[in-house]
Amino acid sequence: MKLSQLVLKSMQKNMRHYYLYFFALIFSVTLFFSFVTLQYNESIIEATKASGTASAGFEAASYMLYFIVLFFVLYANHLFIKRRSKEIGLYQLIGMTKGLVTRLIAFENILLFAGAVSIGMMLGLLSSRLFTMILLKLLQFDAVVTMSFSKVAVINTLIVFGILLVIILLQMAFMVRKTTLLSLFNASKQADERVKRFSVFPMLMGAVGIGLIVYGYYESTVLLSAETKNLFLSMLLILATTIGGTYFVFRYSVAFVLNLFRLSKKGHLNLTDVLALTPIMHRMKSNAKSLTLITVLTAVSLAITTLSYISYYSASSSAEERVPADYVTVDGREAAFLTALDAQEIAYTTKTMNLTSAQVDLAEIFDKKSIELFGDNTLGNTLVISLSDYQQIDPTLHLAAGEAILTSYNGFMSNLIPIVAPLELTLLHGEHQFPIHIKRIDEESILAWRITSGGFVIVAEDAVFKELQQLNEGESFGYVTKSQTTVDLVDANEETYEQVEKLYKTTGANIFRESQEDGQIRKLSSQQTEVKENLNMFGTTIFTTAFLGLAFLLATGSILYFKQMSEADEEAESYKILRKIGFTQDELLRGIMMKQVFNFGVPLVIGLLHSYFAVKSGWFLFGTEMTTPLLITMALYISMYILFAALTINYYKKIIKQAL
Template sequence: MTLTSLVLRSMKKNVKHYYLYFFALIFSVTLCFSFVTIQYNPSVIEALEASGTATAGFESITYVLYFILIFFILYANQIFMKRRSKEIGLYQLIGMTKGFVFRLLLIENVVLFSLAAGIGMVLGFVASRFFAMILMKLMKNDAIVSLSFSMMAFSKSLIIFALLLAVVMIQIFIMIRKASLLSLFNAEKKADERVKKFSPFHMMMGIVGICLIAYGYYDSTRLFSVEGATTNNLLVNMLLILGSSILGTYLFFRYSVALIMNLIRKSKKGYLKITDVLGVTTIMHRMKGNASSLTLITVLTGLAVGIMTLSYISYYSSEADAKRLSPFDYILFDNKGIEFLNQLEAEGIEYEKTTFHLSMVNVKMSDLFNLDEKDAGYININQDAISPVVPLSDYKAINPEARLNDGETIITSYVDILSELLPLESGKKIRIHAGEKNYSLFIKDVREDEFFLSVLASASSPVLIVTDELFDEIQKNQNPEISTQIGINLVNEKDHEKAETLYKNLRERKIIEYDYQKTYKEYYDGNIALNGMTIFVTGFLGMAFLLTTGSILYFKQMGEAEDERESYTILRKIGFSNGELMRGIYVKQLFNFGMPLMIGLLHSYFAVKSGWWLFGSEMVTPMIIIILFYVSMYMVFGILSVFYYKKIVKEAL
């Protein structure tokens, strides 16, 4: 028999092991090649350049995708080589040398990789237009996207896939060279670790694992609080949270699950049903035996969900962030740019105008936050903050119900990152300084109204609303010309395009002097372009992580199903039905897929909750959407594994 015919027979025999691996490889190639092709699509490049969005992020994410692909293929190949260990041992038992076996596997993998790369590149090229259209949709760009083949993308992908094949063959070569004949016949029975009898030490470590995870969650809730985060210990706290979460996850799978299952089993006082035997007992031994891989899957799941959620929070909050930066469609200062209003009237464009008079005062930081130097951390409470002051009569334009007595103030427009770290409270007094005079004011209310261009309030200070009489007195003490901000909102949506053109022309002619006087639409379009690209590339990363973790779990379940085939045969012979066996398998699959997913989602939730406000203004909706997407995809892998088990159970007799 020739080597070629032996390769063909071997591949045909192992198709039941390789078919999902082959399709997963095709999907990986499709995902990567389509992403690389998008980078060189002329329509995408033009859209990114027009929006001012950097394209460097695409290339960096490509390398991350390649790393995920390499990791996934190496891990999957290790699992399948483990499944074929007896076959490799038989080859050597009948006289084949290790070199001959390696050549056989080399030809198999070259054929497999060549087919997968060829099919994946064709599918990736076709899918690249679909993904490019999604990117344009996310960026709200109406550009027409066409299929565009790039030799650069093709050559880069070929090099990566060739390197991947070389790395896989090195892995196989090392495995064959180091493995003895006896170890090959016993390789299938080996878990990630050797499992010993459960002992009091294991029980204690199980409790420690749960406590470490709980500590990581608790510490994450105070990571950015004034008491928990300073410039000196912020990095240390982040490392402690990361370390305790990862170590706690490992100990949870290694010991805590077994502890919980032991308690459940003891509560039944020896009366175990078939569901308990196939579910509880199997979970107890399998999970702690594969703790390393389950920890890795859980961490990758939490990382993927966290990254996707934060990027979606940014995208979801694009409108709110633009409104915070420019609360009106257009903003003018100190009557400069009145020509813009004249042009709007000449063009017949209807608008609403709101004018605010303002001055600046110094506010004692120690009064605002009630902190001592020990608790303040990175805030210097001894310095003064410069805050805008607005008369009550102007503020009533956006809040007609507002009322103030002498010596009272309303604090508003304090809604950025600093407001999350150091929230303000009403019901206390603050001191302000205007020129040579000091004033004491009682904070009547703290509101989130936004009506100033964000760059106006220095150092993210809040805006103080005071009585008209106090405002006039402050102006006399400051003795500058009264500053004004004119906020303009268009009445009709259809007029925005024409108004944008008029505004930009005046800014180019320096009639509107300040470059930072961007319009609401400019802020919004910039946010959508940047956040649209961000959520697109993180979505690709999320899909890659999902493919990796879901497939690895499924491959493991395939292996466990094959290992338990003889047990199912015995159970069927002594009278248990398919339905009774499947009920235990359902419980097992719920734990095998649900437990890593649940803990991964908890990790991501507490990680996102600790600092989501750095990325946007809404957390709940984006996180629910991402979690539902991830859960639904995990359910697909779980259902596939149940179908595989069902086939094994049916074949048991």
């Protein structure tokens, strides 16, 4: 028989092993080719030209996507070679040399890769239009999307997967040549561990694993607080304790807990217990590393996707924090703008707030640990507005003598250094002091970020405000804006906003100030402009991270599925015996389903916990809302894992049906 005929017969015989591997390769090529094609799509280039980092982000994500695919294919190839170890051993037993066996498997891989790359690029070309539409939808950019073919994308894909094929062939050749004939026949059993009893050591190591994870979680909650002295070392410590703890939990804690459950049965194990618990315990030594890796990859991809989604989801609310109305003007520059609106018969409402400033001792506001961040000088400037002006926003607010409220304290600063009311505070101006009682703290922004620079605002009695205003006449603490006027349109549509945006710029209402040093004019942005800029920046980010997250899910879910396929084939003889002695298919499936709940459920649950604490430690740096984005991304990951678990159970079902 010729080598080519042997290759074709071998591939036909192993098709049930290769079909998901082949599909995963096709899917990987499709994702990669589509992603690279997007970089050269004219609509995408036009939509992302405002973001200077979009092109660099696409390129970096392409490399990340390639390394994910590389990891997945290398791991999957290792599993398939292990599953075919007896077949490779038989080839050598009948006289085939290791070189000939290597060429046989190499030809199979070349054919698989050639087919996968060809089909993947065709599907990628078709799907690139869909992905382009999704990205433009995220960016809220209107454009006619046409199918785009890029020669550069084709060349890049061929080079990347050509390199991957070479790496796979080297890995395969190394595995075939380094193993002996005897080891090939026993390869599928080498890593199993038969546990008869547990000593004190695994108990201690299991407890240490749980303790390390809990410690890592605690450190993540104080990562960005004043208690953290070295941020980089703290992040490394959290990473090390969490990963190390996860490995110890899989290696020792799980098997120990299951052994306790087995002992509690006093030897009276039913079929479900035997099929679910025993294989898990016996294979935990070999599975601990892979389950740890899968758990960590799941946590990392979920955390990155969630943080990106938080940024995108918070695009509108973040814009409202920076620009508290549709349009903001300062120091009376709104006159020409309002005249233009009246001329166009555009309905609007305005609110004008006069501003002054004072100094405060930050030591009176923040705790001792937080105040260390400010150094020795704890005096800072704060903006002050009058109660009567603030009542334009909240007419129900009333202040007694000496009372005030603190507002506009939000964003990451409020999470890093929280302020708790009530508190006593003194407004300072030279030798003048104004003791006030802060009775309430509001997060709502009432002044543009350009004016406050992210600081808080004090709402004081009119008498206190007027006295500070008089003291500030002819003086300034740096540059102090004298007033802010906000303009909100009434029942405006998209066309009206576009029209008003032009008026906002042409009338000079968007001028903030002119720098005396370099002569440059600092300008304000409208709320709509802020939203569009946020969507442009974060829309590209969430799209790329979603791509990477999908690739991570494909890798981790497929690896779990491949491992379970391998275990199912090894346990096929046991199912034959159980069927022959009278156990039904449903009875066997109950035990198998319990086993898959562990194999897919435990890595997923631990990964979800890891990602939750990772996101919770610094989500406020990315946006204003955590709960909804986190729940949505978690639901997607749970759905994908359920899908892979269902595929696994369906494969076991086929094995059981073939048992008789």
